[in-house]
Amino acid sequence: MRLVVQVKLLPTPEQAAALEATLRAANQAADLVSRIAYQQRCFRNFDLRKHTYEQIKAAFGLAAQAAQHVIKKVADAYRTLHTNLAAGRLGKPGSARRVKAESKPISFRPRAAQPYDDRCLSWQHGHRTVSIWTTAGRLRGLAFTGSAQQLALLAKHRKGESDLIWRDGCWYLYATVEVADVPVAVPDGFLGVDLGIANIATTSDAVRYSGRGLKAVRHRNRELRRRLQAKATKSARRLLKRRRRKEARFAANVNHVIAKQIVTEAERTGRGIALEDLGGIRDRVRLRKPQRVTLHSWSFHQLGAFLAYKAARAGVAVIHVDPAYSSQECSRCHHVDSGNRPDQETFTCTSCGFAEHADVNAARNIALRGEAGWAVSHAA
Incomplete structure (x- = not known):
């Protein structure tokens, strides 16, 4: 069974700047790959590498593994889009929502998540630090923290890629762990x-x-959002962003x-x-x-x-x-x-x-x- 463990990174200001620069470079590269994929109608990972690999390495200072992860991220995004289109999740052919999705390349937020494998990221569980590749070089001794249960799962069962996430001013790593399946007991009813x-x-x-309690909370939140959106001041927008x-x-x-x-x-x-x-x-x-x-x-x-x-x-x-x-x-x-x-x-x-x-x-x-x-x- 695969689970996802979230740990919070505790970077210094210099380390945080390096992480942010890395995400921005990776997502600028992803935007370029997406445009090329859309223009040439080439969406397979292997085929996209032929068209974009050397270009994004040279233009954005990406390491070999990081460049390949960027290309794979774009290919996966288009695979998801095409699956949703085929399943009708974006509306019927000709609908406004479907036309909007089909009429332009997929774009990536400047701080969208970036996947890392074991060549780009290593864990030192005893010291609770990671060593991670960035465009500014390898960051060593980057501290992380999490709950005792999450850290135990991470140390014992981590397997596969991890994602570097920026959210609300904080940095996280989402790591995949694979735990043994528990045999399903024959149910007595x-x-x-x-x-x-x-x-x-x-x-x-x-x-x-x-x-009732959940409904009341949501009602209060809807009313608060409505009032803040109507106010439309800088402080109201800041509060909306903080509460989102x-x-x-x-x-x-x-x-x-x-x-x-x-x-x-x-x-x-x-x-x-x-x-x-x-x-x-x-x-x-x-x-x-x-x-x-x-x-x-x-x-x-x-x-x-x-x-x-x-x-x-x-x-x-x-x-x-x-x-x-x-x-x-x-x-x-x-x-x-x-x-x-x-x-x-x-x-x-x-x-x-x-x-x-x-x-x-x-x-x-x-x-x-x-x-x-x-x-x-x-x-x-």
């Missing part, structure tokens, strides 16, 4: 998880994780906490986790205008991803099921009727009279579908 807006997550054990990631960090922390509690309960009881397959929900669901902001800022995909990787590390089985009519189906008699949902919170079966909180009932249906799906996919 499934813990169903219903993801929603009023309740971020509800389990089939009737545990509800309310979205605060809401995302808050939501990610909430999702981490919820995912950890759900996975811990599933592991403790020897069950797997059944989740809804919510792909394309934003295209399928039709909501009133006041609800659209909530839906489009709802980080259900992130919560699902956190659940999946935490479950994999714990050896807990995860299965995704079709969520169709899970909120209208009775988890006791399995009668399906839109009349079973008189309001958002209430479920009352019109056939057998069973009553339960609507999200708990849906989570139990998801758990049952998880058991059926597991039985089918793991039949002898």
Whole structure:
């Protein structure tokens, strides 16, 4: 299993200047490679090297490995763009968004991330320092720090490339670690998880994780952004820039906490986790205008991803099921009727009279579908 460990670099002012100059040179080179790739319709990594390798080495003072990483970064960016175009993620042919994406070369921010391999970057874990290539020469003894858990993972399992990141005035290295896969235990039943807006997550054990607090925080942040944008002063723009990631960090922390509690309960009881397959929900669901902001800022995909990787590390089985009519189906008699949902919170079966909180009932249906799906996919 591959994970990403983030460590914070602690450069001196001279080291920070060298790192910034390196990122600027690498991304100027990437812009040049991108223009050549776009003009010549040449997007493969190997082919791009023939057209650009010597040129960017000479023009931007890049070492051989750094130049190759720049070319690969550009090729990967175009591969992602073409994949998104083919999948229709940038709109239909002729749409404004698609035309904008196709009509110009990909550009790179001056401080966009730059990948490093072991030839350009070495780690001294005992001293908590790195030696890293820059356009000003090799920087040795560059200190870094991180949490005890991250540093232990980094020292024991690091494998592959690392990315040099500049964010909000600070420098980071994102390193790839590869830990051994934990064998997935055969589940004794499934813990169903219903993801929603009023309740971020509800389990089939009737545990509800309310979205009220998260919704209130997001509402306050939206109002603050609106007022600051309307003010449009220099200090307002500075405050907007400082706060731009605060809401995302808050939501990610909430999702981490919820995912950890759900996975811990599933592991403790020897069950797997059944989740809804919510792909394309934003295209399928039709909501009133006041609800659209909530839906489009709802980080259900992130919560699902956190659940999946935490479950994999714990050896807990995860299965995704079709969520169709899970909120209208009775988890006791399995009668399906839109009349079973008189309001958002209430479920009352019109056939057998069973009553339960609507999200708990849906989570139990998801758990049952998880058991059926597991039985089918793991039949002898």
